[in-house]
Amino acid sequence: MTTKSRTRPWLFHGGMSLLALLWLVPLLLVLVTSLRTFDDLADRGLASLPKALTFGPYREALGLGEWRSIINSLIIAVPVVIVSLVLASMAAYALARHRIPFRRTLLLLMLAGNLLPAQLLLIPVLKLTEQFGLFDSLLGMIVVQTAVGLGFYVFVLHGFMRGIPDEVTQAARIDGASTFGVYLRIVLPLTKPAMAALGSLAFTWTFNDLLWSITLLRSEEKLPVTPAILGMQGDEFVSSWNVIAAATVVAAIPTVIVFLRFQRYFISGLLIGSAK
Amino acid sequence: MSYPNVSRRGFLAGFGALGLASALSACATATPAKPASGSGSTSNALLLKSRETSDGSRKAMQALLDTFVKQHPQYKPKLNTMEAAAFQQQIRSDLTLSTPPDVLTWFAGEIASNFAKQGLLLDASSVFPADGYSPQFAQLSTDASGKKVFIPTNYYWWGMFYRKSYFDKWGLSEPKTWDEFIALCKTIKGKGVIPIALPLSDSAWLTASWFDYLNLRLNGATFHRALLAGQESYTDPRVAKVLDSYREVLPYFDPAAKGLAFQEGTAKWQQGKEAMFLSGPFLADAMPADVKDDISFFQFPILDPAVPVAEEAPLDGFIASAHTANPEGAKAFLGYVATPEAQELYLKISGNTVIPANSNAKSPISTPLLEKGRAMVAGAADVTQFFNRDTNDDQLNVLTAAMVKFMDKPDEGADILKQWQNDSAKARGN
Numbered sequence: 001m002t003t004k005s006r007t008r009p010w011l012f013h014g015g016m017s018l019l020a021l022l023w024l025v026p027l028l029l030v031l032v033t034s035l036r037t038f039d040d041l042a043d044r045g046l047a048s049l050p051k052a053l054t055f056g057p058y059r060e061a062l063g064l065g066e067w068r069s070i071i072n073s074l075i076i077a078v079p080v081v082i083v084s085l086v087l088a089s090m091a092a093y094a095l096a097r098h099r100i101p102f103r104r105t106l107l108l109l110m111l112a113g114n115l116l117p118a119q120l121l122l123i124p125v126l127k128l129t130e131q132f133g134l135f136d137s138l139l140g141m142i143v144v145q146t147a148v149g150l151g152f153y154v155f156v157l158h159g160f161m162r163g164i165p166d167e168v169t170q171a172a173r174i175d176g177a178s179t180f181g182v183y184l185r186i187v188l189p190l191t192k193p194a195m196a197a198l199g200s201l202a203f204t205w206t207f208n209d210l211l212w213s214i215t216l217l218r219s220e221e222k223l224p225v226t227p228a229i230l231g232m233q234g235d236e237f238v239s240s241w242n243v244i245a246a247a248t249v250v251a252a253i254p255t256v257i258v259f260l261r262f263q264r265y266f267i268s269g270l271l272i273g274s275a276k
Numbered sequence: 277m278s279y280p281n282v283s284r285r286g287f288l289a290g291f292g293a294l295g296l297a298s299a300l301s302a303c304a305t306a307t308p309a310k311p312a313s314g315s316g317s318t319s320n321a322l323l324l325k326s327r328e329t330s331d332g333s334r335k336a337m338q339a340l341l342d343t344f345v346k347q348h349p350q351y352k353p354k355l356n357t358m359e360a361a362a363f364q365q366q367i368r369s370d371l372t373l374s375t376p377p378d379v380l381t382w383f384a385g386e387i388a389s390n391f392a393k394q395g396l397l398l399d400a401s402s403v404f405p406a407d408g409y410s411p412q413f414a415q416l417s418t419d420a421s422g423k424k425v426f427i428p429t430n431y432y433w434w435g436m437f438y439r440k441s442y443f444d445k446w447g448l449s450e451p452k453t454w455d456e457f458i459a460l461c462k463t464i465k466g467k468g469v470i471p472i473a474l475p476l477s478d479s480a481w482l483t484a485s486w487f488d489y490l491n492l493r494l495n496g497a498t499f500h501r502a503l504l505a506g507q508e509s510y511t512d513p514r515v516a517k518v519l520d521s522y523r524e525v526l527p528y529f530d531p532a533a534k535g536l537a538f539q540e541g542t543a544k545w546q547q548g549k550e551a552m553f554l555s556g557p558f559l560a561d562a563m564p565a566d567v568k569d570d571i572s573f574f575q576f577p578i579l580d581p582a583v584p585v586a587e588e589a590p591l592d593g594f595i596a597s598a599h600t601a602n603p604e605g606a607k608a609f610l611g612y613v614a615t616p617e618a619q620e621l622y623l624k625i626s627g628n629t630v631i632p633a634n635s636n637a638k639s640p641i642s643t644p645l646l647e648k649g650r651a652m653v654a655g656a657a658d659v660t661q662f663f664n665r666d667t668n669d670d671q672l673n674v675l676t677a678a679m680v681k682f683m684d685k686p687d688e689g690a691d692i693l694k695q696w697q698n699d700s701a702k703a704r705g706n
Binding site: 218 | 356361540
């Protein structure tokens with residue numbers, strides 16, 4: 001072995017650890033901030049060593065009703081993920097495997113919808129939800145969030161489903177499967193990795209959304225966790241950074257759990273088709 | 277084979293039915309909540325939407341509602357608090373909803389009369405007290421057609437805040453005139469301390485406080501109002517004079533100003549790394565208890581003794597939506613918050629350093645800082661609100677861009693003013 005081949009892994013690991021550390025510093029900062037008192041922060045600044053660590057900010061954040069807002073977020077995010085995936089997979093299957101007239105136009109339309117900035121849709125959607133009686137309701141949030149994400153999910157799943165060999169679905173057809181049977185028993189199981197990856201993405205997006213919730217919701221008790229954290233700032237001009245940091249850490253837990261749970265699908269999703 | 281035997285048509289029909297059912301149920305649940313909008317309908321619910329999120333302010337608002345309902349048991353009040361920035365973003369759509377919040381916290385000035393111009397505010401003339409409000413406050417509560425649309429509850433002031441112990445340590449005293457002020461800045465800088473805090477990274481709007489004050493001191497409140505209303509031009513030589521004075525203080529601002537968040541700025545000021553902060557008393561409200569007593573302020577220095585002294589005294593209060601389903605209740609509440617008792621109750625519970633707007637109300641927590649502020653505003657020949665309250669947020673954005681650009685390129689004042697006038701006119705045109 002030459003010296004070069006022995007030092008290279010060290011260089012690699014050293015460099016990577018440094019990069020990883022850089023990534024982790026902001027997270028650590030939030031974590032440390034969430035454990036400090038407000039006076040300590042105000043007195044010595046954010047970039048100082050803490051005088052003492054306390055769970056006070058967490059108690060305060062949860063005391064300000066963070067549980068309720070996390071439950072609201074889940075009430076919105078879980079149905080959005082399920083309904084989006086069911087609808088998107090059906091639409092994608094139809095567009096990818098059936099000769100539907102204007103299927104390409106439809107797909108492009110869905111993609112084009114994603115190119116519009118959400119800000120453009122805020123007022124019209126607000127007025128629409130008001131007319132449908134969905135304004136300031138969690139159901140309205142579910143409907144809007146599903147509608148907003150659907151185009152993108154269909155687009156991704158469509159691409160994925162086109163990669164499934166035709167022969168598989170044709171074989172199922174010959175065995176007597178109906179269109180819906182093929183979808184349910186052949187296509188869905190094969191798209192599972194993409195669905196899992198998209199599902200966790202959809203969950204994160206919906207859970208972390210702020211814009212739609214402050215547009216479509218008004219009642220304090222219906223607010224999901226992101227605007228609720230905004231309301232914890234404490235004052236119009238000065239914010240209790242420690243409480244916000246604590247609330248943010250708590251609010252990140254559901255998304256982290258979802259990601260950890262579906263992590264392996266990401267990897268298998270990336271590898272699909274590579275062993276052809 | 278045992279796959280669920282669903283035909284495509286059957287499946288679609290089923291799904292359609294599901295969708296229809298859910299849509300119908302949504303209507304069914306929503307309908308009762310929706311009153312026949314506009315006047316004539318009777319609802320006794322009273323929704324108060326507040327932008328004050330601090331614990332003390334929440335409790336104070338709730339106490340107002342609790343006391344109000346004791347006097348008017350027929351109403352069912354409810355408090356809804358929204359974070360200030362989101363509140364400001366939502367209010368435009370809130371006031372046009374078919375079921376708007378009945379009463380809202382808001383600011384006096386153009387920012388309120390603009391809503392009144394669009395017919396969005398309830399006429400509260402019948403409950404506006406004849407006695408208790410100064411003519412200036414009464415004027416600020418009146419829209420163009422003479423209706424009272426705003427009920428002032430409290431106000432604060434702007435000044436140059438400093439910590440007494442540090443000023444003592446450095447052997448400094450409060451300056452009165454601009455020259456004394458510049459000399460003071462020089463002395464402070466000589467001691468290795470940054471003279472003036474101006475954290476801009478998340479609060480560039482603070483530059484407006486400097487513009488307002490320099491313009492008020494040099495050109496007076498009448499010109500200031502005319503300029504903000506678009507009747508005077510930013511290319512006017514009088515505005516150029518404002519930038520000249522601003523250029524004089526630029527070297528004394530924190531060189532790191534643009535990278536500092538408001539909170540970091542207040543922390544540096546609190547630690548004595550920055551000596552002065554042009555701010556409102558909200559700066560003191562956020563400090564630890566032992567620091568609060570150490571805080572004082574001085575009046576923005578006089579530039580031209582011939583100009584009548586005007587101060588910024590932003591006035592806060594309540595408005596009611598014109599589309600409220602409970603106009604009687606909303607008016608009754610507005611009438612209640614105008615009383616000295618209600619304003620004292622709010623101040624006692626919230627603990628905020630603000631002055632009651634009704635002159636018959638006393639401050640329940642009187643501090644030297646508060647009395648100094650009250651005396652300064654009372655002694656002023658005229659009061660203004662604040663740049664964006666006297667115009668609107670679009671004009672504020674134009675100002676912020678110009679002022680920050682000037683800090684980078686203090687030699688391009690003329691070009692910046694030309695651009696400013698252009699952008700301002702454009703923003704007004706929309």
